[in-house]
Amino acid sequence: MGRKRRKSKKGKHRVISIISIIVILLGLAVMGGGAWWYWATQPYSKQDASEIMAVTPGMTANQIGTELERRKLIRSAFAFRIIATQLEADSKLYAGDYLLSANMSPEEMLTELLSGPKAEAIRVTIPEGYTTNQIIDLLVQKGIGTKEEYQKVITTDDFNYNFLQGISKDGHRLDGFLFPDTYFLNKKATPRSAIDSMLRRFEKELTPEVKTQLQTMNMSTRDWVNLAALVEKEALRDEDRAMIASVLKNRLNINMPLQVDATIQYILGTPKAKLYNKDLKIESPYNTYLHTGLPPSPIASPGHASLDAVLHPENTDYLYYLAKPDGYHVFAKTFDEHLQNQEKYQ
Incomplete structure (x- = not known):
């Protein structure tokens, strides 16, 4: 009987220990959930980064929250939806334009949305x-x-x-x-x-995948944009962007001047229909005929296609390209081939 009592006490202690562990885990979960909720319901930023949010007829609070998170105006679409549900927002939303800012909390945004459109x-x-x-x-x-x-x-x-x-x-x-x-x-x-x-x-262009690719290429964000700006100004057709990026990359690798006409136009300020030899001799750090490497800063704002072309250039041996009358480019590995292309297309 004595042995049975000792076993019973051990069993009781074991049950108490399990309950204690469960209580502790639940407490940690509540604490963790509380910390997350506090984080998720704070303004995304302290800066007054205002944007117009267009609410279209039939748009739900769920869809609005997803869009606000995508724009980096709120931290969590899920938290936004919880607050919206508590306020029964779906039945009170009006279509129109709303001025929302990243320094507003999700609750403040919902208050603004439920007050009706006022933004112009x-x-x-x-x-x-x-x-x-x-x-x-x-x-x-x-x-x-x-x-x-x-x-x-x-x-x-x-x-x-x-x-x-x-x-x-x-x-x-x-x-x-x-x-x-x-x-x-x-x-x-x-x-x-x-x-x-x-x-x-x-x-938003700096996705995790993009950051990983930039690290793989050992390229800074500014150099990425700088090179993409040259592609943007040189390419007229999307199909040529990755090829032009390849040529520029190949030239950079052998320290060969990029010789990008767009940098000359940038120096001139007012673009010319045709550049002359005297234009190519203008002394400026942006003159890629006189100086090797990238310009001191991007000469334009590149779009997504040009940024992507720099991240994924074609694998070629080309060092020259030439614009044809139809807007597409022809490419060459040697200067002699480039001269032949000039005779053929110009």
């Missing part, structure tokens, strides 16, 4: 290949700020993006990073918020 949006489309000056001119034409204000923003304002770290605060600091896309900006948008919208859009 300006549609701004930035074409691929635009320079920073062209982008600023377009924004000024749309009534968003002045050139002087943009110059101040570019040269003095702080932007919390890793891809800008280590870049000097000069007039070329944001070159190439103002991503070409269509933006819906509030009529009261500031130059800083307009610029920040474009920088946040560029940040």
Whole structure:
């Protein structure tokens, strides 16, 4: 009987231990869940990064949350949906344009969404290949700020993006990073918020896969954009982008001048229909006929296709390319072949 009692006490202690472990695990889960909930319901950023959110007829809070997370305006679409469900948001949403900012919490965003549309949006489309000056001119034409204000923003304002770290605060600091896309900006948008919208859009191009590929290629983000800008300005057809990227990459590998006409046009400011030998001798760090390597900064804002072409160039031995009358390019391995192409197509 004594042995049985001792076994019973051991069994009781074992049950108590298991219960204690379960209680501890549940406590940790609650604590962990509480920490996650606190994180998920905080504003995505302290910066006033405002964007127009267009709510279309029939759009649900679930769809809005997914879009807000994609735009990096909220941290968690799941947390947004939970709050939306508590507020019965789906039955109270009205179609229209809403001004939302990354410094708003999900609850504040929902309060704004449930109050009805008040934002007045300006549609701004930035074409691929635009320079920073062209982008600023377009924004000024749309009534968003002045050139002087943009110059101040570019040269003095702080932007919390890793891809800008280590870049000097000069007039070329944001070159190439103002991503070409269509933006819906509030009529009261500031130059800083307009610029920040474009920088946040560029940040979305830096996916984990892209970062891994850049590491594999031993290429910095700015060099990636710099090279893609040359591809953007040289290629007229999407099919040629990866081939042109290959030629430029091959030249860089052997320290051969890139000799990109687009850099000369960039120096001139006003593009010429035809370049002459005197143009190719203009002294400038951006003259890729006189200097090897990449230009000091990107000469334009490249689109996704050109950025992707630099990440995945064709594997070729080509060192020359020439634009044909139809807009496509012909490629050559030697200068003699290039001269033959010139005689044939020009």
